[in-house]
Amino acid sequence: MGPRNLFLTNSPESSNDCEDNPTRNRGFSKRGDNDLDPDECMQRTGGLFGSRRPVLSGTGNGDTSQSRSGSGSERDSWKSEAEGGESSDTQGPKVTYIPPPPPEDEDSIFAHYQTGINFDKYDTILVEVSGHDAPPAILTFEEANLCQTLNNNIAKAGYTKLTPVQKYSIPIILAGRDLMACAQTGSGKTAAFLLPILAHMMHDGITASRFKELQEPECIIVAPTRELVNQIYLEARKFSFGTCVRAVVIYGGTQLGHSIRQIVQGCNILCATPGRLMDIIGKEKIGLKQIKYLVLDEADRMLDMGFGPEMKKLISCPGMPSKEQRQTLMFSATFPEEIQRLAAEFLKSNYLFVAVGQVGGACRDVQQTVLQVGQFSKREKLVEILRNIGDERTMVFVETKKKADFIATFLCQEKISTTSIHGDREQREREQALGDFRFGKCPVLVATSVAARGLDIENVQHVINFDLPSTIDEYVHRIGRTGRCGNTGRAISFFDLESDNHLAQPLVKVLTDAQQDVPAWLEEIAFSTYIPGFSGSTRGNVFASVDTRKGKSTLNTAGFSSSQAPNPVDDESWD
Numbered sequence: 001m002g003p004r005n006l007f008l009t010n011s012p013e014s015s016n017d018c019e020d021n022p023t024r025n026r027g028f029s030k031r032g033d034n035d036l037d038p039d040e041c042m043q044r045t046g047g048l049f050g051s052r053r054p055v056l057s058g059t060g061n062g063d064t065s066q067s068r069s070g071s072g073s074e075r076d077s078w079k080s081e082a083e084g085g086e087s088s089d090t091q092g093p094k095v096t097y098i099p100p101p102p103p104e105d106e107d108s109i110f111a112h113y114q115t116g117i118n119f120d121k122y123d124t125i126l127v128e129v130s131g132h133d134a135p136p137a138i139l140t141f142e143e144a145n146l147c148q149t150l151n152n153n154i155a156k157a158g159y160t161k162l163t164p165v166q167k168y169s170i171p172i173i174l175a176g177r178d179l180m181a182c183a184q185t186g187s188g189k190t191a192a193f194l195l196p197i198l199a200h201m202m203h204d205g206i207t208a209s210r211f212k213e214l215q216e217p218e219c220i221i222v223a224p225t226r227e228l229v230n231q232i233y234l235e236a237r238k239f240s241f242g243t244c245v246r247a248v249v250i251y252g253g254t255q256l257g258h259s260i261r262q263i264v265q266g267c268n269i270l271c272a273t274p275g276r277l278m279d280i281i282g283k284e285k286i287g288l289k290q291i292k293y294l295v296l297d298e299a300d301r302m303l304d305m306g307f308g309p310e311m312k313k314l315i316s317c318p319g320m321p322s323k324e325q326r327q328t329l330m331f332s333a334t335f336p337e338e339i340q341r342l343a344a345e346f347l348k349s350n351y352l353f354v355a356v357g358q359v360g361g362a363c364r365d366v367q368q369t370v371l372q373v374g375q376f377s378k379r380e381k382l383v384e385i386l387r388n389i390g391d392e393r394t395m396v397f398v399e400t401k402k403k404a405d406f407i408a409t410f411l412c413q414e415k416i417s418t419t420s421i422h423g424d425r426e427q428r429e430r431e432q433a434l435g436d437f438r439f440g441k442c443p444v445l446v447a448t449s450v451a452a453r454g455l456d457i458e459n460v461q462h463v464i465n466f467d468l469p470s471t472i473d474e475y476v477h478r479i480g481r482t483g484r485c486g487n488t489g490r491a492i493s494f495f496d497l498e499s500d501n502h503l504a505q506p507l508v509k510v511l512t513d514a515q516q517d518v519p520a521w522l523e524e525i526a527f528s529t530y531i532p533g534f535s536g537s538t539r540g541n542v543f544a545s546v547d548t549r550k551g552k553s554t555l556n557t558a559g560f561s562s563s564q565a566p567n568p569v570d571d572e573s574w575d
């Protein structure tokens with residue numbers, strides 16, 4: 001491998017980002033603690049229209065403990081990104097970043113990557129639909145009876161065959177039913193909700209939205225990270241091309257005035273991170289009266305104790321149609337049982353549940369390897385692996401933001417051109433980093449869990465878990481950044497006997513279910529480690545939770561319930 005350049009740019013300005021930390025989420029779940037993205041956390045301090053002053057402060061300079069049982073000292077202070085001068089009642093430097101507009105030419109809008117050799121194997125995946133009177137699945141796009149413009153856009157996007165989640169979800173949504181859908185990473189969940197929503201809008205003869213100070217969109221899509229909502233927006237823009245439906249994206253870390261300017265020009269579909277959404281609603285730029293569709297992507301994350309309170313506020317905002325009056329759609333690759341129960345509050349009682357493959361199961365197109373690597377050998381092993389990989393695109397997941405910087409800098413010193421993404425980086429830097437990775441300038445992206453969910457980047461051939469996450473769900477999402485849409489990928493995880501033993505059982509289960517080799521040492525740890533709540537054998541079980549309304553008490557993919565989950569110390573990643 002040739003020398004790689006140093007592309008890491010860590011701006012001192014990043015000090016106006018807020019820190020993610022468990023402490024600031026006191027009173028919220030253990031599960032969600034690690035996954036807050038900075039700008040969204042502010043809502044938890046002041047409520048929808050309340051004060052945004054942070055309730056906690058601390059040193060903010062603790063070390064980046066690599067131990068899972070660490071106190072998380074670096075995370076004991078946080079400054080809400082909302083403090084970035086976005087509201088009159090806040091202090092601190094203004095957030096001035098205005099993201100560059102996406103390319104407008106048709107080729108860029110419809111640019112896509114090829115489905116992989118295993119795309120056709122999707123047909124063999126088992127699908128279970130539960131709930132009453134489910135409409136039958138469709139087998140082809142033609143059967144969906146979409147309008148010509150949508151069909152043209154689907155063709156231009158290079159879609160010729162439906163994925164299983166699309167086959168089942170599209171008719172369900174077209175029939176007006178609420179839906180909770182769980183399907184493996186990279187299997188086309190975004191189009192599964194966008195296409196039928198757009199079809200409905202077209203069918204209802206939506207009128208082009210015009211400039212207005214208060215916009216009343218028909219659809220709101222929320223997702224947990226900025227990069228993910230942006231991606232969903234680009235998909236919405238692609239499928240609505242040539243129609244009068246206008247999609248808009250708003251997310252934190254960008255100038256609030258910019259978000260407002262985007263909205264007032266017209267907004268039918270609003271893609272938003274929760275914090276920015278609530279801010280905009282509070283500023284009365286968005287009215288909710290016309291909402292017909294509410295989509296929670298990465299729904300288990302959106303409903304956990306981290307974001308759950310914001311989502312509850314959203315559905316009880318003035319004007320928001322009741323669940324009987326709107327269609328609520330939830331999608332994820334993982335759906336722990338207790339989160340499903342919470343979700344019922346958002347859904348009509350006759351909602352349908354679609355499970356494609358094993359709920360929370362890993363994508364089988366990812367070849368998973370687990371290596372026993374102690375904390376002090378990890379860097380050496382990482383360099384060895386990356387040198388063997390060469391220039392193939394690789395995401396390296398670490399536990400903390402500081403560690404992300406540290407490892408990225410270390411790799412750059414090793415002449416491996418690397419960039420990094422995490423919640424302490426300015427949004428400008430995050431987007432730059434993602435762009436550099438996406439377009440191959442930096443083949444290695446070091447990331448915290450902020451990049452674990454949803455990101456769809458072409459040709460990510462490898463995921464390396466330098467640090468394993470604290471829950472198996474997060475593992476499933478992380479390794480799902482590769483092996484997407486029928487392509488194959490590889491995931492290598494460093495298992496540290498000092499800190500990762502609690503993951504052994506669920507990890508063995510995920511590996512087994514995805515028909516991967518399970519190292520004997522891992523199986524041994526799995527059988528000798530008692531995990532409360534993890535019942536049953538690791539082999540051959542029907543995996544994880546199913547539709548909770550069936551009353552089966554089963555495992556969630558974490559191998560333990562959220563309330564039993566160990567305290568996560570990965571310190572990331574909300575938006």
Ligand SMILES: Nc1ncnc2c1ncn2[C@@H]1O[C@H](COP(=O)(O)OP(=O)(O)OP(=O)(O)O)[C@@H](O)[C@H]1O
Nearest residue numbers: 159161162163185186187188189190333454456485
């Ligand atoms: N029917 C299809 N034919 C071809 N490509 C498709 C089809 N459906 C989706 N894709 C492409 O597959 C990729 C993955 O889709 P998407 O990002 O929606 O997956 P996902 O299920 O939401 O994954 P994750 O769980 O990681 O969020 C995207 O590039 C998308 O454009």
